[in-house]
Amino acid sequence: RVSSDGKPPKFQPPPKPVIIDRKTQKEERRFLSPEFIPPRGRTDPLKYYIERKDMIQRRKVFSIPEFYVGRVLAVTTADPYASDKSKRFVGICIQRGGKGLGATFVLRNVIEEQGVEICYELYSPRIQAIEVLKLEKRLDENLMYLRDALPEYSTFDVNMKPVPRMEHEEIPVNKLQVRMKPKPWSKRWERPKYNIKGIKFELPEHKMKAAQKWSQPWLEFDMLREYDTSKIEEKIRKELNEELEK
């Protein structure tokens, strides 16, 4: 090539490959909030489609972070009776319920030796901010047994600082085995119906064997109860990604 100056052309480094980032981005978006999946029933799918549109609109304005049961969150809601007109509550997420716009999550914390649980709606207009303090998964979907566990497992400092986390790391699974208060409990957590893996049972052997009497091993083979959500999830994920990129 003949250059205008007569000098050799300026060295231009080759373009950096951008492939790696896109792959990790795609894997990040693999997470689909469980309230988008419509439950099995006889209602018109049009209703769920319209609810999803509303949810997407709300998410565009107010970002709802990635979410698992067992995560420590701080939620600020608007309150007309508080002095600052806003209330901040820190807690561990015990369960997520509801589908569509009425999706809720319950946060639990022990404040001054009194256990407090508050149920928030994800899409409520009163919520002003959700901050993630600690991102981790637990072994179960439902942490209701924390009510019967020793209070040290549910206490979290109100002014806790958010734990920094790399963007492309996998979500750590906390395999903590929780110690319980002496029986009686609110529910019989040792029964196989609840299928809890995160408790360290200190009961005698014969009691554990007696609890296995209530096991229903045929449930996992029951075909009428199967609800395969993979295809529905794919469709909804595509919809979501298209809408959020607009």
Added chain:
Amino acid sequence: VQDCHVLRYLSKEESGGKTAKLLVGGKNVSPFSKTESAHEIFKEAGVPPKQKVTTFNVTDDALIKPGTPLYAAHFRPGQFVDVTAKTIGKGFQGVVKRWGFKGQPASHGQTKTHRRPGAISTNKASKVYRGKKMPGKMGNIYRTSFGLKVWRINTKHDIIYVNGSVPGHTNCLVKVRDSKLPTYKDCNKNPPFPTFFADGDEELPEDLFDEEIFQFTDPSVTFA
């Protein structure tokens, strides 16, 4: 709102009653499930056979030509509405569930009496009055819930969002009417009169909201 069409116009003298009546049909249904005599009414209007036909009492200045389709945009947000539908059928039910009787205590020597009606009349009457609350078939009758506010209307999919609960199971046919309650007499003066025509007079946006409702495009609510 699924395929509503006006079927026939009955004048005051024909129908008997104080005002003129308009017959309106609901959801489309296959012609095999309707009798031949019913087919005639639909043929006159030039409309596919409908599952449900209802009458509306209408004043003379609000008459509509048979065959016009009716849309959800006929109602506007902020209006008040009465909704009529057949309640969920519960079958033959006892007196405790049907009428809310208290029944009898569970223990303390009761012999085979826990959910029975008990006494049905007095000694002096020596008869049982008509209309006595007794067990029987419950549900599957028409009931109306009055004074429901319309919050939002979706013109694209023809959906009306209404305040509170509505009788009937999911996907059941429902009759929606302007409210009869005296407190809401003045509110229903603004809407499209006689009805909303989709021929292209005015272009409505896809979603119509009431003023007080929270739009999802706004930021979160704060109390100043």
